[in-house]
Amino acid sequence: MRLASLRSWAGAVAAALLLVQAAAAQDKPRIVVLATGGTIAGAAQSDVQAKYTSGQVGVEQLLAAVPQARDVATLRGEQISNIGSQDMNDEVWLKLAKRVNELAAMAEVDGIVITHGTDTLEETSYFLNLVVKSAKPVVLTGSMRPSTALSADGPLNFYNAVAVAANKNASGRGVLVVINDSIHGAASITKTSTTTVETFASPVRGLVGAVQYGVATFYRGPVERHTTESEFSLDGVTALPRVDIVMAYENMDGKLIDAAVAAGAKGIVIAGVGNGNMTAAALDALAAQAKKGIVCVRSTRVATGRVGRNVEVDDDKLGLIASDDLNPQKARVLLRLALLKQRPLADYQRLLEQY
Ligand code: ASP
DSSP: OOHHHHHHHHHHHHHHHHHHHHHHHHHSOEEEEEEEESGGGOBOSSTTOSOOBSSOSOHHHHHHHOGGGGGTOEEEEEEEEEEOGGGOOHHHHHHHHHHHHHHHTOTTOOEEEEEOOSSSHHHHHHHHHHHOOOOSOEEEEOOSSOTTSTTOSHHHHHHHHHHHHTOGGGTTSOSEEEETTEEEETTTOEEOOSSOTTOEEOTTTOOSEEEETTEEEEOOOOOSOOGGGOOOOOTTOOOOOOEEEEEOOTTOOSHHHHHHHHTTOSEEEEEEBTTTBOOHHHHHHHHHHHHTTOEEEEEESSSSOOBOTTSSSOHHHHTOEEOBTOOHHHHHHHHHHHTTSOOOHHHHHHHHHHO
């Protein structure tokens, strides 16, 4: 072959390769990563120390640290906040929910991954589960060890979260949390250990699925109402009502319950002992607030199990609501959204049982 024709043949092959690459990139699901901070973006001075600071690494660095994720999806990132999730607040929540809804409505977005601290991951995921209006996958992830640690868990958690968000089977399952090889539903996930990587569990309802090196298996879809079937909406909402959690304990009186209402709480969730129980004095104070129109929910400080109506407490007589299987922090999220609208007391019980 003459040199000139060899050159043009090589040029044609190179152009064809570029086209194939471009087509492959187009075929990959397009995932947007919203970074909010947390330990997954945390850094320490050495790779073997417990002391570290959350929210030190930006979204671009986070993406660059896991180049393997670009094999499963076309990625781009946005920084929503860069805070430890112990500082999570309504301003960030409203901004995040608005952005997720905007992105999910775009034809060129197939899924969303949110990186988040683990302390309040269970609350943010449940909040989004109630207010996101899309069946597209929305997947939260985080890590227990900072990005600088020996055996950091963040990179694989992130890779798995991207793979699940890119997976068509993840659609319509509500907001998911992918962490430590597990796929959790937003209504059930809870943090159970202060420091270990296997901290998250989904008591009562169980896992939605499992994921290993990007390969996901789904066991079930969440049974509660969520996202597209949720009756909650943030349209026109600029602030959320105050709801406080009061924990029950031996010799409890009603002073903290009354203090919460004095501070402006429109609802109270009791993290009760056992099946949502509390002392007679606390129950008297709670029933008195319920009579005045404060919505009072009995949940439990116990890690797993349901709180049923009228078991040891006469909810019908006292005007109280039982949390079913929502833990206090999730019952609080639901109650804040429920209080955006006036509704009869019985409707709160329906919401606790359906979501
Ligand atoms: N305090 C951290 C946070 O929630 C813990 C973590 O992310 O694991 O942001």
